[in-house]
Amino acid sequence: MAILITGGAGYIGSHTVKYFIEQNEEIIIVDNLQSGYVESILNSQLYNIDIRDKESLDKVFKKHNIEAVIHFAANSLVGESMDKPYEYYHNNVYGMICLLDIMKENSVDKIVFSSTAATYGEPKNIPILEDDETNPTNTYGETKLAMEKMMKWFDLAYGIKYVSLRYFNASGAHEDSDIGEAHNPETHLIPLILQVPLGKRDKIFMFGDDYSTKDGTCVRDYIHVMDLSSAHYLALKYLRKNNNSDIFNLGNGSGYSVKEVIETARKVTGHSIPAEVKPRRSGDPATLIASSRKAAQILGWKPKYSSLEKIMTDAWNWHNNNPEGYKSTEKI
Numbered sequence: 001m002a003i004l005i006t007g008g009a010g011y012i013g014s015h016t017v018k019y020f021i022e023q024n025e026e027i028i029i030v031d032n033l034q035s036g037y038v039e040s041i042l043n044s045q046l047y048n049i050d051i052r053d054k055e056s057l058d059k060v061f062k063k064h065n066i067e068a069v070i071h072f073a074a075n076s077l078v079g080e081s082m083d084k085p086y087e088y089y090h091n092n093v094y095g096m097i098c099l100l101d102i103m104k105e106n107s108v109d110k111i112v113f114s115s116t117a118a119t120y121g122e123p124k125n126i127p128i129l130e131d132d133e134t135n136p137t138n139t140y141g142e143t144k145l146a147m148e149k150m151m152k153w154f155d156l157a158y159g160i161k162y163v164s165l166r167y168f169n170a171s172g173a174h175e176d177s178d179i180g181e182a183h184n185p186e187t188h189l190i191p192l193i194l195q196v197p198l199g200k201r202d203k204i205f206m207f208g209d210d211y212s213t214k215d216g217t218c219v220r221d222y223i224h225v226m227d228l229s230s231a232h233y234l235a236l237k238y239l240r241k242n243n244n245s246d247i248f249n250l251g252n253g254s255g256y257s258v259k260e261v262i263e264t265a266r267k268v269t270g271h272s273i274p275a276e277v278k279p280r281r282s283g284d285p286a287t288l289i290a291s292s293r294k295a296a297q298i299l300g301w302k303p304k305y306s307s308l309e310k311i312m313t314d315a316w317n318w319h320n321n322n323p324e325g326y327k328s329t330e331k332i
């Protein structure tokens, strides 16, 4: 039986596809290529389909013997989500309605869902636990929370079991340097910093240095994309074994400040990377650090690449080999 990966041409999706293939799983990818890249698909079958196109999606389910879905396909930029709530609700929430309906129609009863720390909003406690209050401060987090809640009711009504994985700051790249992080426009801290040694920008801006953190800059929990990928596989194994749904945080459990991330990039790249303080970016909580104890205990997940230096080294190797990111945005 095959595993259907929606959004498998995107950053985390493509790394997960690669990891699943390494585990000898048969993979089918559905991606509308709005932000994914054909080149990130390595030896697997890609359908260039939008999940909201139910007729086409249904054909894929009918053609293949789908055991489970790993669902990444969604809009995922916090800032953009504040300007384009219609697009985020339509692609994320309506997309989920379509996907769950086609799963129900085709009796597929397992889904692993790509969720986010943005479901929590401004945290009351650090580290953040799965049963802490969810109060998103942006449209993106709100849509992901709505998708999680939708799965809960589809589980109760139709027995579709889910594992929702709330990622903290996904970063790094596969050690092979054949796939990596490429967004257009780029908004994430690590790839933006690495644009300086690549000669694509003069300096990095630090958004705020007056937060109540160790050095005044925001603290985040950076987690290697291959550790996220392995967690999806463990989540699938969990669903194969247990008739149960659950939610897990995925992070390293340790936080690094923006200044520390820049310092690590200087060490890894050997470049001085000038930095300048700018005003705070709106909606940024001071500190986001996960407790991933539940994922460790129940899924048996243990991050393998948890040092920031390793994350930075893998990110740098990919960017250095692919300074322009993926070459095409070719549709197939």
Ligand code: UDP
Pocket: 078, 169, 187, 188, 189, 190, 192, 204, 205, 206, 207, 208, 218, 219, 220, 258, 281, 284
């Ligand atoms: N950040 C920054 N300069 C940048 C991009 C990001 O100082 O050019 C900060 C941002 O304010 C946040 C942290 O780096 O505190 C991580 O931001 P990113 O967008 O990578 O991830 P987020 O935590 O928002 O998901």
